[in-house]
Amino acid sequence: xxxxxTFKTTDGVEIVGDWVTAPTTFGAVVLxxxxxxxxTSWRAFQQALSDRGLASLAxxxxxxxxxLESSESGKLDYTTFSDEEHQSSLLDAIGAFDWIRRRGFxxxxxxxxxxxxxxxxxxxxLLEQPQMSGAALLSPGSNYHGTNAVSDAxxxxxxxxxxxxxxxxxxxxxxxxxxAVSDAxxSTRKTMVPLKNAGHGTAMLQSHPELVANLADWLKExxxx
Numbered sequence: 001x002x003x004x005x006t007f008k009t010t011d012g013v014e015i016v017g018d019w020v021t022a023p024t025t026f027g028a029v030v031l032x033x034x035x036x037x038x039x040t041s042w043r044a045f046q047q048a049l050s051d052r053g054l055a056s057l058a059x060x061x062x063x064x065x066x067x068l069e070s071s072e073s074g075k076l077d078y079t080t081f082s083d084e085e086h087q088s089s090l091l092d093a094i095g096a097f098d099w100i101r102r103r104g105f106x107x108x109x110x111x112x113x114x115x116x117x118x119x120x121x122x123x124x125x126l127l128e129q130p131q132m133s134g135a136a137l138l139s140p141g142s143n144y145h146g147t148n149a150v151s152d153a154x155x156x157x158x159x160x161x162x163x164x165x166x167x168x169x170x171x172x173x174x175x176x177x178x179x180a181v182s183d184a185x186x187s188t189r190k191t192m193v194p195l196k197n198a199g200h201g202t203a204m205l206q207s208h209p210e211l212v213a214n215l216a217d218w219l220k221e222x223x224x225x
Contacts, residue, residue, distance in 0.1 A: 002046065005057070007099045009091040012071035017059035017096060018043075022050040027109040027133075027223035030096045030125065031058035032118030034139070034201035035078060038065030041115075041202050048216040054223065055105075059096050061089045061118070086117065086145035093125045097132075107131035111161075111219050115139060115201030116174075120147035123181075126160050127152060134161030134189065134222040136215055139174040139201045140181050150177055153184040161189035161222040163215065167198040174200060191218060 002018035009015060018039050029049055031042040039058040049056045060067035063078030063085075070076055078086070093112070100110055112135040114122035119137035124147065126135050140149035156162060162185045166178035175194070182192040193214075198207045205211050 002043075005099070007095050008071075009095045011088065011091055013062045013067065013076065013092065014069045015059050015062070015092050015095055016066035017057050017099075018046065019055070019057050020046040020050050021055040022053050024053050025055045026053050027111070027220070028055040028057065028100045028103075028105050029219055030093060030100065030110065030112040030122070031056055032093055032112065032114035032121050033058070033061065033064070034116030034118050035064070037202070040065070045205060045212060045216070048212050049219065052216050052220045054216070054220060055100075057096050057100055059092055061092050067092070081145075083146040087147060089117070090121055090124050090128070093121045094128055097125060097129055108133055108225070109223055111135060111223055113138075113215070113219065116141065117144040117147060118201075120144050120149040120152070123149045123152045123156065127155050130157055132160060133225065134163070134187070136163040136219060137165070137178070137181065138204060139166050139171060140164065140177055141174055142177045142180065150180040150184055153181040156185045156187055158186050158188050160187055162187045163191045163193070163218050165193040165195060165204055165211065167195045167200065167204060169197045171200045189222060
C-alpha cells in the first residue's frame with residue numbers, strides 16, 4: 001500500500017509522492033516519470049521493487065499530477081514551462097533523495113530510475129549525489145528541454161551503475177542517445193538493453209513485461225553492491 005507523502009523543494013514547490021516499502025527494506029529508489037505522465041505510471045513497478053525488499057518514492061514532478069503549487073510562483077503547469085523551468089525539476093529529484101535520507105537510508109543504498117526527461121534527471125541526480133549506487137534510464141535523451149543525458153553521463157563515477165533501455169525504429173532519437181550514454185559512462189557496472197518498436201519510456205515496461213523483473217533485479221543487485 002502506497003503512503004501519500006509531500007515535501008517542499010528548496011525553491012518552494014510542494015511535491016507529492018507515493019512511498020512504498022517492504023516488510024524487510026534494505027534500499028530505496030527514486031522514481032522520476034516522463035511527460036505527460038505522473039507518479040502513478042510507476043505503480044506496478046513499485047510493487048516489483050517492494051517484492052525485492054526495495055522501498056521506492058515515485059513523485060509528481062513540478063507542474064504534473066498533484067505537484068501544482070509553488071510558494072514563489074503560484075500555480076504550476078508543465079505545458080507552459082520554459083526550458084529553464086523544466087530543468088528546475090532537478091530540485092524535485094534532489095528533494096526526493098533528501099526525503100529518503102531523512103528516513104534513515106544511507107546514500108549508497110539509494111538509486112534512481114527515470115523515463116525520458118526523468119531519465120535525464122536521474123543522471124543529474126547521480127552527479128549531485130556521488131555516493132548514490134546507480135541509476136536506470138528508460139529512453140534517455142540528448143536534449144529534453146535543455147537536459148542532456150549524454151554529456152552528463154561522461155561525469156558518472158566508476159562505482160555508479162548505469163542501466164539503459166531504448167527502442168530502435170519507433171524511438172530512434174532516444175535509441176541513439178541511449179547508445180551514446182552507454183559509450184560515455186565509465187561505470188564498471190553498465191547494462192544496455194536495445195529493443196525494437198517497443199515504445200518510449202515506461203511504455204517499454206508494458207510492451208516487454210520481462211523488463212519489469214529484469215530492471216527490478218538490477219536495482220536490487222546494484223544497491224546491494
